[in-house]
Amino acid sequence: MSLTIYDISQKAGVSIATISRVLNGSPKVKESTKKKVMDIIEEYGYTPNSSARAMGLKSMKTIGILCADSSDIFLAKAVYYLEQNLQSNGYESLLCCTGYNLDAKKNYVDLILSKKVDGLILVGSNFIGTTEDENQYVIDSSEKVPVMILNASFRHDNVYSILCDDMNSMYRATTSMLGSGIEDILYLYNSLSYSGRKKLDGFRMAMQGHHSPNYEELICQVPEECSSMNAIVAYIEDFARSHTFHGIIASDDILGVAAVKYATSNNISIPDELSVIGYNNSILTECCTPTLTSIDNQLEIQTRSLVKTLIGVLNGREMPQKTVFSGALIKRNTTKF
Amino acid sequence: MSLTIYDISQKAGVSIATISRVLNGSPKVKESTKKKVMDIIEEYGYTPNSSARAMGLKSMKTIGILCADSSDIFLAKAVYYLEQNLQSNGYESLLCCTGYNLDAKKNYVDLILSKKVDGLILVGSNFIGTTEDENQYVIDSSEKVPVMILNASFRHDNVYSILCDDMNSMYRATTSMLGSGIEDILYLYNSLSYSGRKKLDGFRMAMQGHHSPNYEELICQVPEECSSMNAIVAYIEDFARSHTFHGIIASDDILGVAAVKYATSNNISIPDELSVIGYNNSILTECCTPTLTSIDNQLEIQTRSLVKTLIGVLNGREMPQKTVFSGALIKRNTTKF
DNA sequence: TTGTATGCGTTATCAG
DNA sequence: CTGATAACGCATACAA
Numbered sequence: 139m140s141l142t143i144y145d146i147s148q149k150a151g152v153s154i155a156t157i158s159r160v161l162n163g164s165p166k167v168k169e170s171t172k173k174k175v176m177d178i179i180e181e182y183g184y185t186p187n188s189s190a191r192a193m194g195l196k197s198m199k200t201i202g203i204l205c206a207d208s209s210d211i212f213l214a215k216a217v218y219y220l221e222q223n224l225q226s227n228g229y230e231s232l233l234c235c236t237g238y239n240l241d242a243k244k245n246y247v248d249l250i251l252s253k254k255v256d257g258l259i260l261v262g263s264n265f266i267g268t269t270e271d272e273n274q275y276v277i278d279s280s281e282k283v284p285v286m287i288l289n290a291s292f293r294h295d296n297v298y299s300i301l302c303d304d305m306n307s308m309y310r311a312t313t314s315m316l317g318s319g320i321e322d323i324l325y326l327y328n329s330l331s332y333s334g335r336k337k338l339d340g341f342r343m344a345m346q347g348h349h350s351p352n353y354e355e356l357i358c359q360v361p362e363e364c365s366s367m368n369a370i371v372a373y374i375e376d377f378a379r380s381h382t383f384h385g386i387i388a389s390d391d392i393l394g395v396a397a398v399k400y401a402t403s404n405n406i407s408i409p410d411e412l413s414v415i416g417y418n419n420s421i422l423t424e425c426c427t428p429t430l431t432s433i434d435n436q437l438e439i440q441t442r443s444l445v446k447t448l449i450g451v452l453n454g455r456e457m458p459q460k461t462v463f464s465g466a467l468i469k470r471n472t473t474k475f
Numbered sequence: 476m477s478l479t480i481y482d483i484s485q486k487a488g489v490s491i492a493t494i495s496r497v498l499n500g501s502p503k504v505k506e507s508t509k510k511k512v513m514d515i516i517e518e519y520g521y522t523p524n525s526s527a528r529a530m531g532l533k534s535m536k537t538i539g540i541l542c543a544d545s546s547d548i549f550l551a552k553a554v555y556y557l558e559q560n561l562q563s564n565g566y567e568s569l570l571c572c573t574g575y576n577l578d579a580k581k582n583y584v585d586l587i588l589s590k591k592v593d594g595l596i597l598v599g600s601n602f603i604g605t606t607e608d609e610n611q612y613v614i615d616s617s618e619k620v621p622v623m624i625l626n627a628s629f630r631h632d633n634v635y636s637i638l639c640d641d642m643n644s645m646y647r648a649t650t651s652m653l654g655s656g657i658e659d660i661l662y663l664y665n666s667l668s669y670s671g672r673k674k675l676d677g678f679r680m681a682m683q684g685h686h687s688p689n690y691e692e693l694i695c696q697v698p699e700e701c702s703s704m705n706a707i708v709a710y711i712e713d714f715a716r717s718h719t720f721h722g723i724i725a726s727d728d729i730l731g732v733a734a735v736k737y738a739t740s741n742n743i744s745i746p747d748e749l750s751v752i753g754y755n756n757s758i759l760t761e762c763c764t765p766t767l768t769s770i771d772n773q774l775e776i777q778t779r780s781l782v783k784t785l786i787g788v789l790n791g792r793e794m795p796q797k798t799v800f801s802g803a804l805i806k807r808n809t810t811k812f
Numbered sequence: 813t814t815g816t817a818t819g820c821g822t823t824a825t826c827a828g
Numbered sequence: 829c830t831g832a833t834a835a836c837g838c839a840t841a842c843a844a
Contacts, residue, residue, distance in 0.1 A: 140619075142821055153831045158823060166829055185589040189535060190821030192526035193836045200590075203570075209555035211548065211758070218546035221572050230590065233540075233570040235558050252522035253537075253567065282477065367761035395762045402764055421548070424704035425732045425762040427739055479837055490815045495839060505813060527837035530820045 141184045150178045161186060192254065200230045201448070202250040205261035206238050211420050212390070212437075216261050216288060219438055223445035229256070238264060244275045257283050257448050263290035263301075263332035284451045286444050289435075290332035291460055298451065299460045300444040302435035304333045307465030308340030311415050311433055312387060314467065316348045318475040320385040320413055323350075325357045326374070326397060327389035337389050337417065356383055360393060370396035375404065384412055391416040395426045398472060402427070414472040428471030435465045478521045487515045498523060529591065537567045538785070539587040542598035543575050548757050549727070549774075553598050553625060556778035564786050566593070575601060581612045594620050594785050600627035600638075600669035621788045623781050626772075627669035628797055635788065636797045637781040639772035641670045644802030645677030648752050648770055649724060651804065653685045655812040657722040657750055660687075662694045663711070663734060664726035674726050674754065693720055697730060707733035712741065721749055728753040732763045735809060739764070751809040765808030772802045 143161075147154045152171060159167050160175045178184075192198040201224050205213045221231045232255055236246045243265065250258065258279055260266075265287060267273055273292065279285050280296040291299040315323055325341050327334055338357070345353040358377055364370045374396060388394040394416025401412050408414060408428055416423055419434035443461050450457040469475075480498075484491045489508060496504050497512045515521075529535045538561050542550045558568045569592055573583045580602065587595070595616055597603075602624065604610055610629065616622050617633040628636040652660055662678050664671060675694070682690040695714055701707045711733060725731040731753025738749050745751060745765055753760060756771035780798050787794040806812075 144821080154822085155824085155831060155833095156829090159830085162823080168829060171829085185585070187530075187821050188590045189526045189529035190836090191823075193524075193530070193821080193838095194823030196823095196836080198526060200569075207555060208545070208558065209552040211551075214548075214551035214555075215546040217570070218544060218551075218572055221545065221570055225571070230587075231570050232537075233554070233558055233568050234562070235555055248522065250567075253525045367758075367766075392758075399762075399764060421704075421729075422759070422762050425736075425759050427736060427764055429704075480839095481837080491838080492815060492840080493813090496814090499839080503813060508813085524837050527820090528839080530822095530837080531839040533820085 140187075141182055143184075143186070146175070146178055146182065146184050149182065150175050196254075197256050198230075198254050199228060200232050200253070200255050201257045201259060202232045202234065202253070202255040203259045203261060204234045204236055204243070204246060204250065204265070206236055206264050208233065208235050211392075211422065212418050213262055215420075215437055216441060219441035220259060220261070220288075220445065223442055227445060227449050229449075240267070240272060247275055247279055251279060251282055255283060256452055257286065259286045259288065259444065259448070260290075261288050263334070264329070266290040266292050266332040268335075284448060286448050288440060288444055293459065296451075297459075298444075298447050298457060300440050300447065300463075301333070301461075302440060302463050302465050304336040304435070304465065305340035305343070307433050307435070307467075308337040308387070308417075309344045310340075311467050312341050312344035313348075314475050315385045315387065315413060315415065315473070316344060316350070318413070318473070321348070321350055322383045323353070323356060323385040323387055324377075324381070324383040324397075325387050325389075326360060326393045327358075328360045328362065328393065329389075334389055341387060356381060367392075367396055367399065371400050371403065374400040378404075386412065386414045388414070388416050391418045391420045391422040391430060391432055394430050394432060394472075395422050398426045398428070398430060408472050409474045413474065415467070419468050423468075423470060431470045431473040432468050433465045434468050436463045439463055477524075478519055480521075480523070483512070483515055483519065483521050486519065487512050533591075534593050535567075535591055536565060537569050537590070537592050538594045538596060539569045539571065539590070539592040540596045540598060541571045541573055541580070541583060541587065541602070543573055543601050545570065545572050548729075548759065549755050550599055552757075552774055553778060556775055557596060557598070557625075557782065560779055560782035564782060566786075577604070577609060584612055584616055588616060588619055592620060593789055594623065596623045596625065596781065596785070597627075598625050600671070601666070603627040603629050603669040605672075621785060623785050625777060625781055630796065633788075634796075635781075635784050635794060637777050637784065637800075638670070638798075639777060639800050639802050641673040641772070641802065642677035642680070644770050644772070644804075645674040645724070645754075646681045647677075648804050649678050649681035650685075651812050652722045652724065652750060652752065652810070653681060653687070655750070655810070658685070658687055659720045660690070660693060660722040660724055661714075661718070661720040661734075662690075662724050662726075663697060663730045664695075665697045665699065665730065666726075671726060678724060693718060704729075704733055704736065708737045708740065711737040715741075723749065723751045725751070725753050728755045728757045728759040728767060728769055731767045731769060731809075732759050735763045735765070735767060745809050746811045750811065752804070756805050760805075760807060768807045768810040769805050770802045771805050773800045776800060 236243045285297040386397040397414045416430045416432035419432040423430040423432045573580045622634040723734040734751045753767045753769040756769040760767040760769045784794045
C-alpha cells in the first residue's frame with residue numbers, strides 16, 4: 139500500500155489540510171512547517187493519489203487524444219508533438235486510435251469522456267465529415283469539455299480549430315506548376331476528408347483560374363484497395379495508358395513517392411518530362427530518388443498553437459476559435475520551378 | 476454537471492447499491508429491475524466517473540506506455556498496435572514520450588506511476604542500458620506495477636520481456652549475404668541500445684564464423700549529428716573513399732535507404748555491385764529504388780503477445796517472463812540472394 | 813434480491 | 829497561519 143496524506147500528516151505532526159496546502163503551493167503556510175512537511179514527503183517517498191485528487195479538483199490533468207491511426211506517418215508526428223507540448227504544460231495524454239469508422243469514433247469519444255479528461259483533441263481532418271449527422275458527436279463532446287481539432291475546421295461553441303490553409307497551399311503549388319509551363323496535371327488523392335476536400339478545391343481553383351480545359355479528367359482517386367506501393371504504382375501506370383500528363387500533384391507523400399516510382403520504372407525522366415509534388419513534407423520525400431518536392435503544413439507550429447489555445451481555454455481565457463497557418467512549398471528535385 | 480449514480484438511483488426508484496450492481500454485472504439483481512435501471516441509464520446518458528470508480532476498485536484500467544519518440548516510424552507502429560490491443564481488452568493507454576535522456580525517463584516513470592496506472596509498457600530497447608544503475612528505475616517500477624518491455628530483455632521479478640531475436644536475425648541476414656559471395660560487408664548503425672548491441676553481436680558472430688578478416692574495420696557508426704538523409708549519404712560517401720565493400724547491412728531502414736541513395740548517386744549498381752539489407756521492414760523499404768530488402772521483426776505479433784501477457788499478469792495468472800520471436804528476411808530488390 | 817452505511821484520498825470551506 | 833469537517837462518486841460489507 140502506498141502512503142496517504144494521513145500517514146504524512148501523522149509523521150509530520152500537522153493536519154492533512156496543511157499537507158494539502160504545501161502540496162498545492164498555497165502561500166498561507168509558515169516556511170518552517172512547509173519545510174518540515176516537504177522533508178517527510180521526501181523521506182517517505184509519498185506521491186498523491188491522482189484519482190482522489192481528480193475527485194476533489196474535478197480534473198485529471200489529462201487530455202484525450204483521438205486519432206484514426208497513430209502509426210500513420212503524419213498523424214504519428216502530430217501525436218508526438220502534442221504529447222510533448224501537453225506534458226510541458228502539466229497535462230498527460232490519453233491516446234485512442236479510433237480507426238476510420240464513424241461509429242467506432244463515436245464510441246471511443248464516449249469512452250474517453252467517461253474518463254473525465256479535461257479536453258479532447260481530434261487529430262486529423264477525417265474527424266470532420268460533410269453531413270450534420272456525422273459531426274453531431276463533436277457537438278455533444280463540446281458540451282462536456284473543450285474540443286480541439288487539428289487540421290480541420292468546425293465552427294461551434296467550445297470547439298477550436300487549428301489548421302493549415304490546405305486550399306491555399308494547394309492553389310499556390312498548382313499555380314507554380316502551371317507557371318512553369320505544365321498544363322496537363324494529374325491530381326492524385328485517396329480520401330476526401332476535410333483537408334482532402336480543401337486540397338482538391340485548391341487544385342481546381344488554380345486550374346480554373348488558368349483556364350485549363352478538361353482538367354477534371356485528370357483528377358484521379360486511387361482506390362482504397364491499393365494499399366501497397368506496388369499497387370499504387372500499377373494503378374498510375376494503368377491510368378497513364380489512357381491519359382497524358384506532364385505533372386503530378388499528390389495529396390500526400392506516399393502517393394507522391396508512388397508517382398516518382400511510376401516515372402522511374404517507366405523511364406520517364408524527372409523533372410524534365412514529369413514534375414511531381416507531394417504533401418506533408420515527411421521523411422518519405424527524402425527516401426525516393428529524385429527527392430520529392432512537397433508541401434509542408436507546419437505541423438510543429440500548429441500543434442504548439444493548439445496546445446497553447448487549449449491551455450488558455452482550460453484556464454478560462456478567451457481564445458481564438460480558429461487559427462489558420464499557411465503551408466510552404468519545399469522544393470526538392472522532382473520539380474524545376 | 477454530469478449525472479451521478481445518485482441521480483440515476485432517484486429516477487429509477489432504487490438504491491445506489493443496485494445501480495452499482497447492474498453497472499458491474501452482479502448476478503444478484505432481478506431481471507426486471509436490471510432492465511429498468513439500464514433503460515434509465517440509457518435514457519439519461521449516464522457514464523460512471525472513472526476517478527471515483529478507481530478509488531473503490533484501486534484500478535484505473537489504464538496502462539502507461541512509455542516510448543522515447545512516438546514519431547519514430549518503428550515506435551509509432553508499436554504504440555499503435557499496443558493501443559489497439561489494450562483497447563480491446565478494456566484498458567486505455569496513457570502515452571508518454573520521454574526522449575532518450577535517462578533522467579528524463581526516470582522522471583516520466585515517477586509521474587506516470589503517480590497516476591496509478593495498472594501497468595507499464597516500455598517501448599523500445601533504449602529503455603535498457605548496460606549498467607545496473609541505468610536500469611534501477613525499471614526495478615523500482617516493478618515493485619509497484621508489472622513492467623513490460625518491448626524489444627529488450629531484462630530479467631527481474633514482475634518485469635516481462637517480449638522481443639525479437641535480433642542477434643539471430645542479423646546473424647542469418649549476414650550469413651545469407653556471405654553465402655552469396657560478398658565478403659566485405661559494411662555494417663552501418665547509429666545507436667547501441669539493447670537491440671542495437673544484439674544486432675551488432677549477430678553481425679560479428681556471422682563474420683567470425685566465416686573467418687572474414689578485418690571485418691571490424693567495416694563496422695561504422697553514423698554519428699548522431701547526421702540527422703538528415705543527405706548528411707547520412709554524405710557520411711557514407713566519405714567512408715567509402717577509404718574503404719572497399721560490396722555489401723551494406725544497416726541497423727535500420729533509414730540507414731538502409733541512405734545506403735541505396737549513396738549507391739545510386741554514385742552510379743554503383745544495386746544489387747550487382749552492391750547489396751543492401753535494412754532493418755524493420757518499414758514503409759521506407761518501398762519508397763526507395765530499388766526497393767530495400769529488410770528484416771521484419773514481427774512487431775504486430777510481438778505487441779499482441781505483450782498485451783496478452785500483461786493482461787494475464789493483471790489477472791493473476793502465471794506468465795512467461797521472456798517471450799522471444801524470430802525475425803524474417805523480406806527479400807526485395809537490393810539483394811540477389 | 814435490495815438498501816444502508818462506511819471507506820477510498822483528496823480538496824475546499826469554514827472556524828479558530 | 830492551522831485544523832476540523834464536509835463534500836466528491838462509487839464499491840461493498842453488512843443488514844434486512
